[in-house]
Amino acid sequence: MTRYDYVIIGGGSSGCVLAARLTEDPDCSVLLIEAGKDISRENAPEEVLSGYPAKAYFNKDFTWPGLQAFLGGTLGNRAETRRTAKYEQARLLGGGSSINGLIANRGAPTDYDRWAEYGGPEWRWEAVLPYFRKLERDLDCDGEYHGKDGPITIRRFPREDWSGFVSAVAGLLQARGYPYIEDQNGEWRDGVMPVTSSIDENEQRVSCALAYLTPSVRQRPNLTILTETMVRRIVFEGRQAVGVEIESGAGPRRIDADEVLLCAGTVHSPAMLIRSGIGRAADLRELGIEVVADRAGVGQNLQEHPAISVSCYLRPAARLKNLNRHHTQVHVRFSSGVEGCAPGDMCLALIARSAWHALGQRIGSLYFWVNNSHSKGHVSLRSTDVRVEPVVDFNMLSDERDRVRLRQAFLFLAEIAHAPELDSVRTKVFPANFSDRVRKVSSPGLWNGIQMRVFSGLLDAAPFLRSWLVDTLVTQGITMQALLSDTAELDRFLDRSVAGVWHPVGTCRMGTEDDRLAVTDGHGRVHGVGRLRVCDASVMPTIPSANTNIPTIMLAEKMADFIKAERKALATA
Numbered sequence: 001m002t003r004y005d006y007v008i009i010g011g012g013s014s015g016c017v018l019a020a021r022l023t024e025d026p027d028c029s030v031l032l033i034e035a036g037k038d039i040s041r042e043n044a045p046e047e048v049l050s051g052y053p054a055k056a057y058f059n060k061d062f063t064w065p066g067l068q069a070f071l072g073g074t075l076g077n078r079a080e081t082r083r084t085a086k087y088e089q090a091r092l093l094g095g096g097s098s099i100n101g102l103i104a105n106r107g108a109p110t111d112y113d114r115w116a117e118y119g120g121p122e123w124r125w126e127a128v129l130p131y132f133r134k135l136e137r138d139l140d141c142d143g144e145y146h147g148k149d150g151p152i153t154i155r156r157f158p159r160e161d162w163s164g165f166v167s168a169v170a171g172l173l174q175a176r177g178y179p180y181i182e183d184q185n186g187e188w189r190d191g192v193m194p195v196t197s198s199i200d201e202n203e204q205r206v207s208c209a210l211a212y213l214t215p216s217v218r219q220r221p222n223l224t225i226l227t228e229t230m231v232r233r234i235v236f237e238g239r240q241a242v243g244v245e246i247e248s249g250a251g252p253r254r255i256d257a258d259e260v261l262l263c264a265g266t267v268h269s270p271a272m273l274i275r276s277g278i279g280r281a282a283d284l285r286e287l288g289i290e291v292v293a294d295r296a297g298v299g300q301n302l303q304e305h306p307a308i309s310v311s312c313y314l315r316p317a318a319r320l321k322n323l324n325r326h327h328t329q330v331h332v333r334f335s336s337g338v339e340g341c342a343p344g345d346m347c348l349a350l351i352a353r354s355a356w357h358a359l360g361q362r363i364g365s366l367y368f369w370v371n372n373s374h375s376k377g378h379v380s381l382r383s384t385d386v387r388v389e390p391v392v393d394f395n396m397l398s399d400e401r402d403r404v405r406l407r408q409a410f411l412f413l414a415e416i417a418h419a420p421e422l423d424s425v426r427t428k429v430f431p432a433n434f435s436d437r438v439r440k441v442s443s444p445g446l447w448n449g450i451q452m453r454v455f456s457g458l459l460d461a462a463p464f465l466r467s468w469l470v471d472t473l474v475t476q477g478i479t480m481q482a483l484l485s486d487t488a489e490l491d492r493f494l495d496r497s498v499a500g501v502w503h504p505v506g507t508c509r510m511g512t513e514d515d516r517l518a519v520t521d522g523h524g525r526v527h528g529v530g531r532l533r534v535c536d537a538s539v540m541p542t543i544p545s546a547n548t549n550i551p552t553i554m555l556a557e558k559m560a561d562f563i564k565a566e567r568k569a570l571a572t573a
């Protein structure tokens with residue numbers, strides 16, 4: 001039977017980085033196992049390669065079917081009436097980086113100084129900055145913050161590409177005193193900044209599958225990639241991980257390795273640990289799982305960025321003309337000033353086009369999220385069957401600071417969207433709700449395209465009907481007027497409509513062994529067992545004030561160096 005030095009579970013953002021970096025050593029054998037399809041420059045579908053990402057993330061072929069999540073918390077909602085919504089998590093090589101929104105930023109230096117309080121000084125800002133530099137090839141900026149020869153291309157959306165709507169809102173905010181900041185990944189301060197993206201010179205996505213698993217990396221004899229293969233569980237002998245059990249046509253098959261590296265993402269990594277016997281002992285027993293290690297923190301500490309948006313029906317001249325362009329063109333960093341919240345804790349995205357279809361082209365959105373959120377939820381298992389998705393409960397807005405900030409954000413958005421300075425670019429303003437209904441019409445396909453073209457034609461042709469049609473068919477009776485005149489009504493709307501930004505982190509968080517809720521140490525090693533690490537976004541102890549792909553890649557780059565150093569030390573011992 002073949003035996004590997006390392007088997008990596010999950011070929012997502014982090015898994016691809018580890019596979020590429022560890023196999024730089026020709027004596028180190030690695031098996032990378034991914035449940036979804038292979039993605040390479042030759043076989044990648046057009047919508048995955050495109051620099052316009054919204055068709056990729058709403059294509060159900062690229063995500064875990066059946067994954068649902070509770071978004072809003074229980075504070076303003078009775079538990080039994082809470083609803084779940086579909087929650088997209090990638091299921092293809094490259095993981096999130098193959099379908100995500102391509103926004104590429106890093107977060108605040110203080111985010112990483114907080115990580116160091118849990119995981120040790122190797123996570124403080126000065127220690128992670130060299131890894132942010134290592135991973136990137138920044139086409140626009142130089143200096144102490146930037147790298148020039150890493151695998152991930154980074155660039156900013158130039159002003160001349162911004163739509164009329166985005167330019168008008170950015171101009172309004174600048175006139176109100178928010179400075180223009182050229183480099184989102186430079187010094188951390190509030191202001192209006194062009195979005196930084198991982199799109200290359202040819203307007204194509206730069207995913208970890210393409211940037212790290214290059215043709216020459218794939219040719220390494222010490223790297224094996226198995227796609228469309230599901231790992232069922234990690235196999236233990238006593239408390240030592242010895243390999244994994246995969247599904248195969250002929251039934252379960254065991255693959256042995258010296259060390260197992262879990263990179264299945266924030267939702268599926270804790271599920272894998274629990275299924276394999278690591279979790280709260282009482283929960284494991286209830287599911288009939290033999291206890292390998294009693295770690296109460298597995299699946300806890302789930303965090304996301306709670307978001308809300310206000311949309312505007314755009315006048316024709318203010319719409320995005322080049323439909324290959326990315327829709328999120330500008331970010332605005334704000335400080336809420338709410339007690340206990342860090343500077344730059346809020347992010348506003350100015351969105352030129354709200355979906356790929358004709359109606360989306362006519363709607364601009366102001367999408368605000370709490371970038372330094374405090375609410376915590378959990379992931380738990382409902383079945384030991386790997387095909388049954390876990391329970392995912394974000395419990396968003398359960399921390400009062402998040403609720404206050406999102407309410408404040410909504411009121412600010414409403415004021416901005418109605419400002420007379422924007423009269424020339426928009427007509428109707430309405431609250432947006434990222435519901436399953438919206439998802440359904442946003443999934444790519446001919447029928448959705450035809451329906452949306454007919455509907456948007458009607459909205460353009462009959463301005464007298466527009467307001468009524470939007471209130472009745474788009475927002476289903478929820479009006480700005482009603483929300484702005486009654487705080488209780490607004491809070492109910494926030495509970496119902498709060499969305500995430502697909503940035504789940506924290507469910508296998510790092511910390512010291514005597515920290516009851518820590519799952520891993522600062523090097524990803526799982527407490528209580530041997531030869532097993534978690535190396536993905538789930539180990540982040542707190543959510544960074546950033547979109548999470550670049551922080552995850554940084555984390556995986558750093559983990560790869562820890563593993564290499566430990567291997568070297570073992571070999572010379």
Ligand SMILES: Cc1cc2nc3c(=O)[nH]c(=O)nc-3n(C[C@H](O)[C@H](O)[C@H](O)COP(=O)(O)OP(=O)(O)OC[C@H]3O[C@@H](n4cnc5c(N)ncnc54)[C@H](O)[C@@H]3O)c2cc1C
Pocket residue numbers: 009010011012013014015033034035036057088089090091092093094095096097099100101102103104105229230231232263264265266268386501502503504536537538546547548549550552
């Ligand atoms: C729709 C969407 C939009 C996003 N937009 C942005 C953005 O614009 N900018 C940004 O910075 N971040 C964005 N993110 C977040 C970012 O992509 C993630 O933070 C990042 O990809 C996390 O990496 P990961 O390695 O932890 O997990 P993932 O990349 O999710 O990788 C986990 C991998 O493990 C595989 N896997 C899971 N279970 C098993 C199993 N049992 N057997 C085998 N394989 C398994 C999965 O199929 C998946 O490929 C977005 C994410 C999504 C989903």
